Amino acid sequence: MRAVMLLLLAGCSGPAASPRPPMPAPAARGELRTPASFDVIADPSARSQAMFAEIGRVLTHPRCVNCHPADDSPRQGELHAMHDPPVVRGAGGRGTAALPCAGCHQDRNVELARVPGAPNWHLAPSQMVWLDRSVGTICTQISDPQRNGGKTLAQIQDHLAHDSLVAWGWDPGSGRARPPGTQAQLAALFQAWMDAGAVCPQETVK
C-alpha cells in the first residue's frame, strides 16, 4: 500500500520545470530598460527578442499607434477614439484637398487649442499597421522592406532616432501621456536589437 502511494505521489510531481531565463530588472515607471540591462540574457536570439519586447512598449503606445491604423481614420486619445472632425487618409496620408491634415495641425503643438502638431504631420502608410497589432507582428512589419517603405534596418533606426514626428511622441502637449523613455533611448534599444541579430519576438501574432 505504501509503495503504491509513493508511486502515485511521484506520478503527480511530473517532470522538473525548466528554470526561467534571467531577465533584466523592470524599468522604473515611465522609463525604458537600457540595452546593457539585457546583458543578463546570454543567448543572443533571446536577448534580441527581449529587447524588441521593450521597444514594443513604445511602439504600441497611443501616441504611436493612433496614426498607424488599418483603416483610413487616425485615432485620438488614450482609448483610440476615431478622429474628430472625421478625416480620411487621402493621398500620401495627408488628408484630402478640402480637409488636409495641415489645415489644422501646425509644425508644433498649439496649446491654446490643444491641437497637436509637428513637421510633416501625416498618417502612416496603410501597410504599416500598428493599431491592435501585437509587438511581434509590428516587428515583422518593420523588418519587411515590402512593408516598411523599402528601408534597411539602419535607415529605420535613423528614422526613429531623428524624425521629428517620432520626436513629437515625447512632446505631445496638452497633458497627453508620453511613451516610456526617450527618443534617444528608443533608438539605442533599436540599435542593440539589430546588433543582437534583429530577432522578432516569437509569440502568437494577429
Added chain:
Amino acid sequence: MIKLTINGVAREVDAEPDMPVLWVLRDLLGLTGTKYGCGEALCGACTVHLDGEPVRACVTPIRRAAGRALTTIEGLSPTGQHPLQKAWVELGVPQCGFCQAGQIMSAAALLAANASPSDEEIDRALAGNICRCGTYVRIRAAVRKAAKP
C-alpha cells in the same frame, strides 16, 4: 512686421508671429467674414485658403502665412460671383449663416481639386464643417449645383 498677400493685396501686419490668422483678419484688418466658431479647429467656421489650401484660421499662426497668399471669403470672388456663391444664393442655403463662409471656403477647395465630386466626396470634404442649423442637405445641393456636370 509680417508681409503677405491677402485677397490679392500685398499687406504688412504688425502681429506676434504666433497670433492666429483669425485674429489678424478680424481684429487687425477688419475682415470679419471669417468667423470664430470653436477656436479649436473642430468646426470649420474659420476656414480660409493659404496658397489655395484650406486651413483653420483659428489655429494657424500668422508666421505660417508670411510670404504667402491668404484668401478669405471676401476674396473668393471680387464680385461675389463664384459659382458656389451663386449656387448658395439660388438655393437659399444659409439659415443663421454663421458657418457658411467656412462651408463655402472648404467647398471651393474641394471643387478646385475635383470639379465634379460625387455626393460621397462632397460629404467627406465637408465633414469637418459643422452647421448647427442643419443645412447640410442644401449645402450638398449647392455644391453639386456649382460643380461641373
